């Protein structure tokens with residue numbers, strides 16, 4: 475089955491995006507998704523996104539991790555698919571689309587996308603880590619010497635030992651300044667470190683505010699793949715008006731044979 479695809483990256487978190495408005499893609503074919511995402515035998519990506527028609531919203535976003543399984547929300551993917559929707563001419567600058575965790579608004583200005591994340595209800599603060607769900611589950615832990623930290627071994631251990639079968643994404647953080655943090659993420663469903671994780675840096679920003687590491691509600695997150703910004707408003711015990719902002723780049727168009 476031959477079809478066109480687009481390769482995107484959002485601060486190094488990379489995706490294959492397919493215009494599936496004709497609903498041709500075999501959505502239950504886990505093996506095909508994993509093969510497309512394979513970095514040797516396929517295009518190579520952290521995940522695959524389908525842009526589909528939606529009766530009310532501008533489009534529907536379907537997201538698969540690179541293991542081929544349907545996933546929870548992908549923040550960087552949400553930013554890239556919004557850019558793709560504008561490229562296709564479905565939207566101009568603003569959009570409302572539906573993803574697995576509900577409706578999202580986004581604003582696309584050239585290669586810069588601001589994505590509204592869902593409200594965050596529960597932030598669980600433990601002695602040496604914080605756990606919260608920003609559309610995907612995230613463990614947030616402060617470490618020293620982040621640059622030399624073994625993210626893969628420690629991330630994989632925490633993902634399995636602490637969070638069982640369901641697992642969690644695991645973010646390791648170092649504070650650089652009052653409202654600037656460096657982040658490295660072990661991503662569930664990729665089962666490796668990714669160059670950035672959108673729902674992950676969103677979780678880090680909220681966790682750093684919740685635990686008093688910053689009093690700013692606009693936070694810069696430096697990841698190996700580039701810089702992202704997260705802003706938010708505290709509301710009772712949770713957070714609202716949470717925005718994930720940063721670059722979304724279309725790298726190339728290809729044909730899958």
Ligand SMILES: N[C@H](CCC[C@H](N)C(=O)O)C(=O)O
Nearest residue numbers: 548549550610663671672673
């Ligand atoms: N792998 C994540 C979903 C994608 C998260 C990440 N790519 C993002 O930008 O939020 C999970 O299974 O929870």
